[in-house]
Amino acid sequence: AQSVTQLGSHVSVSEGALVLLRCNYSSSVPPYLFWYVQYPNQGLQLLLKYTSAATLVKGINGFEAEFKKSETSFHLTKPSAHMSDAAEYFCAVSGLNTGGFKTIFGAGTRLFVKA
């Protein structure tokens, strides 16, 4: 079984500051991990994914995430926030279960960027 917890439903940063969105997961099988971004009234867009290759994963729009097995974490970071980064971000975990792969999404973290 898998589960995912996103710490903080809202995060606020100033433009140019570091963005850190936290995600912890639980999985009884080797996990595959994802970050998605959602803009208002839109679908989700894949930012990046970890599929057991390099533990530091680079994604689109300057985001990256590091898989830390010992901490069961997959936090999303960006060195310098831009106003256009304001959106909701979802962490997801996927693993092989009976009947195929099952993906579980976190509750989401809304990122606010202040000018």
Place this chain on the structure above:
Amino acid sequence: DGGITQSPKYLFRKEGQNVTLSCEQNLNHDAMYWYRQDPGQGLRLIYYSQIVNDFQKGDIAEGYSVSREKKESFPLTVTSAQKNPTAFYLCASSPQDRPYGYTFGSGTRLTVV
């Protein structure tokens, strides 16, 4: 450009009425999914299909039905048995039932009036 098209973008349903949400993809993906999104709850899986003419219930299938008669189409019907249907519905697809990550449509917002 390839992608997923969901229609309509907004839908209003009267009490006791069935409504059907459309999802079409031209990505040649085998697997398709329907999710429901409520504020603060993330996404919950309603139904998924790994191949034409086959589909499985997700975590919250009660009050919903689907069909997969064509590879590119996966419509969702919200029946009158669904007591709280007001939500944002998202359709997604992936090349196979593998952890490649999903491509999502832009969603349908359903409101009961």
